[in-house]
Amino acid sequence: MLTTLVIELLDRIHRPWVPLLGAVLLSGCSSLDYYGQLARGQLALLHARQPVQTLIDDPAQPQRLRQRLALTQAARIFASASLGLPDNGSYRVYADIRRPYVVWNLFATAEFSLQPETHCFPIAGCVAYRGYYQLSRARGAAALLKQQGLDTWVGGVEAYSTLGWFDDPLLNTMLRWDDDRLAALIFHELAHQQLYVPGDTAFNESFASFVEREGLDQWRASRGLFTRGDEDSRRRDALTRLVLDARERLEQLYASGLPPERMRQAKAGEFERLRRDYRAMRDRDWGGYNRFDAWMEGPMNNAKLLPFGLYDQWVPAFAALFREAGGNWQAFYRRAGELGDLPQQERMRALESLVANR
Numbered sequence: 001m002l003t004t005l006v007i008e009l010l011d012r013i014h015r016p017w018v019p020l021l022g023a024v025l026l027s028g029c030s031s032l033d034y035y036g037q038l039a040r041g042q043l044a045l046l047h048a049r050q051p052v053q054t055l056i057d058d059p060a061q062p063q064r065l066r067q068r069l070a071l072t073q074a075a076r077i078f079a080s081a082s083l084g085l086p087d088n089g090s091y092r093v094y095a096d097i098r099r100p101y102v103v104w105n106l107f108a109t110a111e112f113s114l115q116p117e118t119h120c121f122p123i124a125g126c127v128a129y130r131g132y133y134q135l136s137r138a139r140g141a142a143a144l145l146k147q148q149g150l151d152t153w154v155g156g157v158e159a160y161s162t163l164g165w166f167d168d169p170l171l172n173t174m175l176r177w178d179d180d181r182l183a184a185l186i187f188h189e190l191a192h193q194q195l196y197v198p199g200d201t202a203f204n205e206s207f208a209s210f211v212e213r214e215g216l217d218q219w220r221a222s223r224g225l226f227t228r229g230d231e232d233s234r235r236r237d238a239l240t241r242l243v244l245d246a247r248e249r250l251e252q253l254y255a256s257g258l259p260p261e262r263m264r265q266a267k268a269g270e271f272e273r274l275r276r277d278y279r280a281m282r283d284r285d286w287g288g289y290n291r292f293d294a295w296m297e298g299p300m301n302n303a304k305l306l307p308f309g310l311y312d313q314w315v316p317a318f319a320a321l322f323r324e325a326g327g328n329w330q331a332f333y334r335r336a337g338e339l340g341d342l343p344q345q346e347r348m349r350a351l352e353s354l355v356a357n358r
Contacts, residue, residue: 034130041103041133042162048095049169055094068175068182069094075183075219082222083215084329085190089167096172101156104138105129108150109302112254112263114247116306117150124163125198128306131157151301159185161192180216187215194333197340203347206314207336213315214322238281239292243308246274250302271300317354 052073056066072091080087107129108117116128132138135154142152158173174185191211197203213233220226253266278296282289318336325331339347 037133037137038131042166044133045095045097045102045169046166048097049093049167050095052092052094052170065175069170071179072170072182072186075186078183078219078222079187079190079215082218083187083211084194084333085187085211085215086164086193088164088193090161090164090190090193091168091170091186093167093169094171095169098172100173101135101158102171102173103131103133103157103160104135104154105131105157106138106142106145106152106154107303107306108142108145108152109306111149111151111302112260112267114251114254114302114305116303117145120199124196125200127199127201128310131160151303153301153303153306155307159189161189163196164193180220183219184212184216187219188212195336195340197347200340200344200347201310202313203340203351205311207318209311210315210318210322214319235286235289235291237312238285239278240308240312242274242277242281243305246270246277247305247308249273250305274300314351314355316358317351320354320358323358 052069055061056069056073058066076091079085109115118126118128119130120126130141132141135156138154142154145152158177159168159171162168168189170186174182177185188208188211191208192204194211195204195207250267250270253263253270256263258266275296278292282293321335321339322332325335339350342350
């Protein structure tokens with residue numbers, strides 16, 4: 001079919017960049033195997049893509065799959081037409097990768113630190129994790145870091161953006177979410193294509209999270225649905241505050257200069273306090289709602305706390321910027337891009353000012 005041919009042609013156009021990009025990456029790193037699995041994983045993803053519309057039109061496909069894909073295409077059209085997000089081939093193709101996550105991210109810290117072990121890449125800049133297309137590889141890498149005395153945590157990821165280098169597919173990993181979360185995920189990942197500042201994870205994720213939240217409100221309104229005051233969001237925000245409070249206490253502990261064994265005991269005590277505070281909040285404020293129990297009751301360490309705050313640290317600043325732009329998406333993107341062009345310290349001061357003056 002013509003649409004399938006288009007995908008194949010896109011693959012041929014983009015594929016020469018993959019070895020070139022790999023060569024650039026490898027020139028600064030001794031881990032040939034690590035970057036090899038990245039290249040193989042991305043290529044496998046590209047080869048698994050199928051045009052979404054072809055699947056929707058195919059009566060042999062499961063009805064549930066066709067319905068969910070039709071919803072994604074309505075959200076995809078809305079993303080570009082109403083939110084001003086990139087109008088390209090991303091999320092107009094689908095890939096069933098036959099696993100629950102597309103990648104697994106490995107986070108690591110020193111035993112008495114909340115500063116992540118960072119990894120730097122061309123284009124993406126420095127990030128606080130390494131991604132693996134196979135869980136066994138992520139766990140193997142984590143085991144090696146543990147032998148060095150580091151805290152580690154491995155978390156699954158349902159989707160990621162190649163920042164416009166390729167037409168990113170919808171994945172089977174995304175379709176298990178409810179309708180709102182699925183649409184929001186599309187808005188979030190397209191926002192990364194709209195604006196990305198290498199090396200500033202908090203800026204990038206907060207920007208995408210704001211676009212996701214505001215976009216979802218507008219998407220629901222366009223469908224005649226009430227904007228969710230969203231109990232789930234309030235619970236996530238409350239959990240984030242709880243974890244950030246624990247991180248602050250841990251940072252004070254690690255700066256205290258206590259002997260290692262006493263610090264180790266106090267660290268374990270802080271994690272147990274976090275669990276107690278969570279259980280009290282769950283039972284007192286949430287009526288026993290236990291969605292986060294498994295995460296909270298599992299093994300706990302510094303690395304497990306790293307993702308908290310990255311996705312929402314500057315969301316209030318972007319909300320203020322959106323109001324200053326009069327709710328105009330293109331004006332908002334221009335202003336956000338101007339912030340992204342600033343040196344990092346100036347950018348942080350500008351974001352802090354937006355939060356203070358909101």
